[in-house]
Each structure stands twice: as structure tokens, then as C-alpha cells.
Amino acid sequence: MNTVPRDVKVHIDVSVSLSTRSYINTASINLFHKLQRHVVDESDGTVNCIGLYPAPPLPVPHICLNLFKDKTSSKDLLSRLDSHLHNPYLSLQIVEKMAEQAAQNNGFLLEPYLMAVNVVLVQDVFHKIPVSGLPGKEETLKKETKCVICLEDMRTNKQLKLPHCLHQFHFRCISKWLQSRNSCPLCREIVFVKSDFE
Known part of the structure; x- marks a missing residue:
């Protein structure tokens, strides 16, 4: 699977904090899959969302990567992340968000830090009733x-x-x-x- 299906929305939230438990910069990536159910009124075609529900878990729900200051480039990180996800499109989206957050927090990235990345894949499911x-x-x-x-x-x-x-x-x-x-x-x-x- 090289792309995320059209009916799947990707939400990525990245936060960075100083690490008190490690001397190595670390990225902790959590992946969640949810279903957003919709009911379609066949008489006029209106669509109503009836809620967001948990979906079957993804094959790899958690990834932990060590980020070495002098050895971790975006290209290297993309390669390592994709070796777990096997989805270049999703891997690229995650790496871009991580790079964006790292650039914003450049002031304290000299200290060991923990980058928490939460990725939520929301898939739309439609039911005709x-x-x-x-x-x-x-x-x-x-x-x-x-x-x-x-x-x-x-x-x-x-x-x-x-x-x-x-x-x-x-x-x-x-x-x-x-x-x-x-x-x-x-x-x-x-x-x-x-x-x-x-």
C-alpha cells in the first residue's frame, strides 16, 4: 500500500519535551485507527455522521526510534520509519511533521528530548439505510x-x-x-x- 486510501484522513500531533529518563533523543510514534460512521438518507442523499468508533488495530501500533544528533537526517528517518510502516506516503507525512516541530523547538533540542507523535487514521464508512x-x-x-x-x-x-x-x-x-x-x-x-x- 503506497498511499493512504481517499476515504482515510490522517491527523498528526507532535509534541516535544525534555527527556528525564534517557540521554538519547527519542521519537515515540503511536498509531491509531478509527472509523467515522455515516448514514446516507436514500430519499434526498443527505449524509449524517453518527460517530467515531475504534477500528481494528494497525499491524504496528507503536514505533520507538532513537534520533542521533549527528546521524539522523530526514532521509534516514524516512527510511527507518518506512521499514516499520511499509507506507512511504504516511511515513513522509509523519517525518515532515516531526521536522516542522523540531525546527520550532530548536532552542532546547541540545538537551536529550522525547518527541511524542500521535497519528490517527480516520476512515469514513457509509451505510445506506x-x-x-x-x-x-x-x-x-x-x-x-x-x-x-x-x-x-x-x-x-x-x-x-x-x-x-x-x-x-x-x-x-x-x-x-x-x-x-x-x-x-x-x-x-x-x-x-x-x-x-x-
């Missing part, structure tokens, strides 16, 4: 008359039918509900299963 249209006569008899989340009349707003259990709620209500839970408010059936992401 059908929004029910105008109900037929038979469906009206079976359908709930009130949204069990807000207890208001179901006919007042757009409705959304969950894919596995087919229970219906106001689109606005179930979107808010799914930001903190991954189950149907009525039957507790899991809404998004792992196979939905693959």
Missing part, C-alpha cells in the same frame, strides 16, 4: 404510530427503517440514538455488524 416512503394500507395497520425514542407521532417527520429488524423511527431520533449505541431501541438487535464494513 432506506427511508420509508408513503405507506400502503396494510403497512399502515402494522406500523407504529409513535416514535419510541421521542414519543411523537411518526407521521410528522422522515422515517427510517433499520436494516436487520425493520423497526421504524424518526430519522433524526435514530441518528442521535446510534451515536451512542449500536442496537435497535425496541428489540436490541445489533444495527451494524462487522460484515457491514467489509
Whole structure:
């Protein structure tokens, strides 16, 4: 993998502090992977974010590199970092942020320092959930008359039918509900299963 997929955003935060435990300049790089879930309203194409969730861990979640003053160039650092990540694009982004931070803190880099680098890869995941249209006569008899989340009349707003259990709620209500839970408010059936992401 030579590039980060288009649907992945990279956030890099670098901080530098004096090292009290080591006599060698060190870079501690932590890598995190998160999924940002979105629900797409099929009737009008609007997209609502329902939250940020942990994703399966990356193959290399932590890298520790010694930074020798006279031997560490950006090119050398890029090569050493990429030997762990096997992703030149991501390695280059991290090294550029580290170099930028080192330049800003040049005043105290004569002392041994610890450079903490937190890298968060956020991948967008989209789910299409059908929004029910105008109900037929038979469906009206079976359908709930009130949204069990807000207890208001179901006919007042757009409705959304969950894919596995087919229970219906106001689109606005179930979107808010799914930001903190991954189950149907009525039957507790899991809404998004792992196979939905693959």
C-alpha cells in the first residue's frame, strides 16, 4: 500500500519535551485507527455522521526510534520509519511533521528530548439505510404510530427503517440514538455488524 486510501484522513500531533529518563533523543510514534460512521438518507442523499468508533488495530501500533544528533537526517528517518510502516506516503507525512516541530523547538533540542507523535487514521464508512416512503394500507395497520425514542407521532417527520429488524423511527431520533449505541431501541438487535464494513 503506497498511499493512504481517499476515504482515510490522517491527523498528526507532535509534541516535544525534555527527556528525564534517557540521554538519547527519542521519537515515540503511536498509531491509531478509527472509523467515522455515516448514514446516507436514500430519499434526498443527505449524509449524517453518527460517530467515531475504534477500528481494528494497525499491524504496528507503536514505533520507538532513537534520533542521533549527528546521524539522523530526514532521509534516514524516512527510511527507518518506512521499514516499520511499509507506507512511504504516511511515513513522509509523519517525518515532515516531526521536522516542522523540531525546527520550532530548536532552542532546547541540545538537551536529550522525547518527541511524542500521535497519528490517527480516520476512515469514513457509509451505510445506506432506506427511508420509508408513503405507506400502503396494510403497512399502515402494522406500523407504529409513535416514535419510541421521542414519543411523537411518526407521521410528522422522515422515517427510517433499520436494516436487520425493520423497526421504524424518526430519522433524526435514530441518528442521535446510534451515536451512542449500536442496537435497535425496541428489540436490541445489533444495527451494524462487522460484515457491514467489509
